[in-house]
Amino acid sequence: MRLIKRPLTLGVAALTAATLVLAGCADSDREGEGDGGGDGASQGTEGSEGDSGAPAGGDFTFAGSAEPTALDPFFVSDGESFRVSRQIFEGLVGTVPGTADPAPLLATDWEVSDDGLTYTFNLQTGVKFHDGSDFDADAVCFNFDRWYNMPASAQSPDLTYYYGALFRGFKTGETSGDAIYESCEADGTDSAVITLKSPFAGFISALSLPAFSMQSPTALQDTQDDAAENPRQTPYSTGExxxxxxxGPFKFEAWNRGENVTLVRNDDYWGEVAQLDRVIVVAIDDPTARADALRAGDIDGYDLVGPADLTTLGDEGFTIENRPAFNVLYLGMNQAQKPLDDIRVRQAIAHAINLDEVVSTSLPEGTEKAIEFIPPTVAGYTEDVTTYEYDPDKARELLSEAGAEGATIQFNYPTGVSRPYMPDPEATFNIISTQLEAVGLTIEPAADQWDPDYLERIQGTTDHGIHLLGWTGDYNDTDNFLGVFFGTKQPEWGFDNPELFDKLRQARQIPTVEEQVPLYEEINGDVMDFLPGVPLAHPVPSLAFAPGVEGYEPSPVQDEVWNQVTVSE
Known part of the structure; x- marks a missing residue:
């Protein structure tokens, strides 16, 4: 049996009142089974057996910024839900610790046919689901066929975003003609053969997404009928x-809505058995409140440290861990609104922005400026693109040529949110607004609550102007950035560019990454000439931990699994 060490995953829960969440940690356990957590640091050595190799015990309480949407990872697309999923579930493919590169997980290895259509996965042997049923080739095919056969009621971006985006369609429904999945066949118990209808070079990397985790067929069959109506509200998805x-290395115990999610160690885990007894994931939506909770000893660690807290927490003896930046923050420009449909105005805005000042005043230390819409580590990145250096005089000249001097432009930005690519949206908004006004534009601020108002406005309507948004890559594939942004006509950008759409579609279907690179380099150049937005930076997301927490390995794609975490006083 091949033992694969995995990083860890982050937590979940979205509350408006941090005090309510933390209070819930103390009384969240079912049937009096021990202390509800929240004081993990003081319990970290409880049950320790020294160097014997036995689990050291104790609890680990982690704060995310929101609650999970649901516990069935196929029906979610948010990082806080995936944080919990990664503790419970595993896919055929994982990632190399500390990177976004794919690595074997429940599959020991795989072979790909020359035409890029057939994938043969050799599987780990002797692996059991938490309910005692076997993980084998039949279970793999059950999961693939389950996804493909989703009823029409579940075929929406809100419910099945990743499958729709990556597999392009389902067996039935409006998208059936675009589906790239064809079949899964079990070759004995330890080998599964997946056949696609068209090549997808990012297929292996995509399988590292929690949405494509292997789930117990036995457990799923019990809720199959309910899932057709409201898949996020079944007893399976809610934990009821x-x-x-x-x-995975942890089993589900309880989801106390508005309080926490509690998981317990899987003593029968096929890989490296966790040392922790339990993990408790709470939600604190405000970065400052998360920092205060860490200082108070209510939590052992948290995600998305605010820039203002990075230095102070370090000085106070807490541990700061940085994730490798695998993201991009950008200023989007909606061409459905005048004068943003004029390329000269878009160029003027780009030249008006002093990126050095934006980074130094509103983003974490270590953040790199962006010149295109993908990070440097992604295939197809090239420095051979048009860049727009800070040049206020050039910006004024372009605005004059376009007849847009003094134009009023709505500037949308979110409130009530902290994202890995956008830790302090208001600070970023303020500095860019000042720079744009300095070249003669009139800025009309428009702030909306992140969820649901801001995202619905930016991505669902054309009622917006320039806006702050970004993306953290889900897996290492260029299509996961450029295809997400510019693969189809979208309200966010307000343009229709069939040539760009066709190029991205063509690039996606090239069988190998190596063959894709020249076309993606060309597309990056096309995008920066067309300038639908201004890529700003690749911010470094940070996590903070109490001094006794060890073994947490940050991942650029948040593939962080907690079976190697220990907590001591």
């Missing part, structure tokens, strides 16, 4: 009927 069942 036994909860989700995977193969």
């Amino acid at each position: 009927g036994g909860g989700p069942v995977g193969t």
Whole structure:
């Protein structure tokens, strides 16, 4: 049996009142089974057996910024839900610790046919789901066929975003003609053969997404009928009927809505058994409140440290861990609104922005300026693109040529949110607004609550002007950035560019990454000439931990699994 060490995953829960969440940690356990957590640091050595190799015990309480949407990872697309999923579930493919590169997980290895259509996965042997059923080739095919056969009621971006985006369609429904999945066949118990209808060079990397985790067929069959109506409200998805069942190092115990998610160690885990007894994931939506909770000892660690807290927490003896930046923050420009449909105005805005000042005043230390819409580590990145250096005089000249001097432009930015690519949206908005006004533009601020108002406005309507948004890559594939942004006509950008759409579609279907690179380099050049937005930076996301927490390995794609974490006083 091949033992694969995995990083860890982050937590979940979205509350408006941090005090309510933390208070819930103390009384969240079912049937009096021990202390509800929240004081993990003081319990970290409890049950320790020294160097014997036995689990050291104790609890680990981690704060994310929001609650999970659901516990069935196939029906979610947010990082806080995936944080919990990664503790419970595993896929055929994981990532190399500390990187976004794919690595074997429940599959020991795989072979790809020359035409890029057939993938043969050799599987780990002797692996059990948490309910005691076997993980084998039949279970793999059950999961692939389950995704493909989703009913029409579940075929929406809100419910099945990743499958729709990556597999392009389902067996039935409006998208059936575009589906790239064809079949899965079990070759004995330990080998599964997946056949695609068209090549997808990012297929292996995409399988590292929690949405494509292997789930127990036995557990899923019990809720199959309910899932057709409201898949996020089944007993499986809510944890009310036994909860989700995977193969991961932790098993589901309870989801106390508005309080926490509690998981317990899987003593029968096929890989490296966790040392922690339990993990408790709470939600604190405000970065400052998360920092205060760490200082108070209510939590052992948290995600998305605000820039203002990085230095002070370090000085106070807390541990700061940085994730490698695998993201991009950008200023989007909606061409459905005048004068943003004029390329000269878009160029003027780009030349008006002093990126050095934006980074130094509103983004974490270590943030790199961006010159295009993908990070440097992604295939197809090239420095051979048009760049727009800070040049206020050039900006004024372009605005004059376009007849847009003094034009009023709505500037949308979100409130009530902290994202890895956008830790302090208001600070970023303020500095860019000042720079744009300095070249003669009139800025009309428009702030909206992140969820649901801001995202619905930016991505669902054309009622916006320039806006702050970004993206953290889900897996290492260029299509996961450029295809997400510019693969189709979208309200966010307000343009229709069939040539760009066709190029991205063509690049996606090239069988190998190596063959894709020249076309993606060309597309990056095209995008920066067309200038639908201004790529700003690749911010470094940070996590903070109490001094006794060890073994947490940050991942650029948040593939962080907690079976190697220990907590001591």
